[in-house]
Amino acid sequence: MKTYSYFLTGLAFMFYSAIQGQEPQLTAKDSIVKSSWMVTVGTNVVDDSGDEFGNLFDIEDSWNSVPFPSRISIGRFFENGLGLEAVATYNKYKEGKIIDNVVNPEDVDYFGLDFRVNYDLNAILGETGFFDPYVGIGAGYTDANNQGRGTYNAFFGFRTWFSDHWGLDFSSTGKWTMNTDNSSNHIQHAVGLAYRFDVKKGLSRKGEEKKAILEEMAQEQQRIQDSIAAQKKAEEEARLLAERLQREKEAADLAAAERAKKEAEDARRAKLISKIENLGNVLFSLNSSYLTKNDKDILDQLVQIMNDNPSLVINIEGHTDSRGSDRYNQWLSERRAKRTVEYILSKGIADDRISDNGFGETKLTNECTDGVNCPETKHAKNRRSQFVIIKLK
Structure with a gap:
């Protein structure tokens, strides 16, 4: 009451x-x-x-x-x-x-x-x-x-x-x-x-009643202020949560995009490497550095791949079989690599995108070393220009 x-x-x-x-x-x-x-x-x-x-x-x-x-x-x-x-x-x-x-x-x-x-x-x-x-x-x-x-x-x-x-x-x-x-x-x-x-x-008694009323009013005002503060805090927490979730989503989307981009790039690189590997090597006749029509077809395909991928940089490695002296084979391998490069340059590929090295008989692909009796088909696989990817963005 x-x-x-x-x-x-x-x-x-x-x-x-x-x-x-x-x-x-x-x-x-x-x-x-x-x-x-x-x-x-x-x-x-x-x-x-x-x-x-x-x-x-x-x-x-x-x-x-x-x-x-x-x-x-x-x-x-x-x-x-x-x-x-x-x-x-x-x-x-x-x-x-x-x-x-x-x-x-x-x-x-x-x-x-x-x-x-x-x-x-x-x-x-x-x-x-x-x-x-x-x-x-x-x-x-x-x-x-x-x-x-x-x-x-x-x-x-x-x-x-x-x-x-x-x-x-x-x-x-x-x-x-x-x-x-x-x-x-x-x-x-x-x-x-x-x-x-x-x-x-x-x-006084009226003063006490007035004080009680004022205290109730102050408590009600405090309750309202607390309610407003709680609502503002909840809104601020909700805003911060939404921002954090948005940042996490953006980070997740970015990471997913980066993964997808990397996966796509890796797939592209793998496909390109596979495509270059599938071209095979330019194979030369014994003691020869001249390109056959078949060799030029292979190199034309390589040129097309390089045109399609402007960031691709290739090194041409020249090799010989084990027959002949080391000095001769080194000269012949360099000659084969240079002939290969000259053909590619003639097709409009910039010279900073292709280089060459000769390795003589130091990188044989099989067991046909000096003193080993091998058929011609095996020796032929060592007389080659090989494509090595140096750079690919």
Whole structure:
């Protein structure tokens, strides 16, 4: 129920604040004095007519006072609403006033010293900050009409405050004698200037409710901010995740493209190597470096391959069989390689794309070395120009 009340009050509070165009906040009006010391200086009026409780306002005939400050008190007041107070008063029963149902024949001094316990009714009714009604009980000693007596006291009153420190105190006290002799009961009214010191302040009940509302509003605003922050964080994480996934996809696509490109290039290279290998070698007659028609057909195919693959660089290796001297075979192999290159150059291939070397009989393709009796068909396989790929992008 209390939370529901806070909710309704909060709605009204926020609506009012929205109309006023300002943020709700605690102000000085929301704080009150919770505890303090207090001194009052003032005057008192005594009604000891004998019928004071029946004729409260018989001012002219029954009320006694003096024309100067006649009351002083000091008290300590606590946050729980209780207060302890000591009160000293002086007065004078005037000649001609009614005292204990008879006319007073002469002026008589009045002295009182009372100790009392206050209870601030605002603790029940709710703090106003400027109006403090109170009730209380106590005991004291009074010397009145030349009679000393102990008294039981009961009182009520209120204080009204102009600031945290200054105010006015109004009270009425009934005093009942403890003696069984002729001493009488009487009423004492008082008004005084009150000063509070060692003041400790806190929030009023309305201030506490306002604080609770503000805290709920702050919590709600924080919840909204947290929700917005969480949403932004989630959106940012989603964006970062999407970017990371996109980068990973792009990297995977790039890697796949690179693999595909490499595989395609490897396949192309393998196909080209296979194609060149399938051309076979240019084979020469014994002791000859001249190209036959069949040799030129093979070289024409090589030229076509080189035209189709502008990055292809070829080295022509010239070889001989094992017959003849090493020196002769070296010269003959170089001659065969050069003749092969000259033919290729004649077909328009740039000279930086083809080179040649002669190896004599040092790279035989079979067992037909010196001293080995081999048929001509085997020797013929060693008399060759061989194509070696140097560079291929």
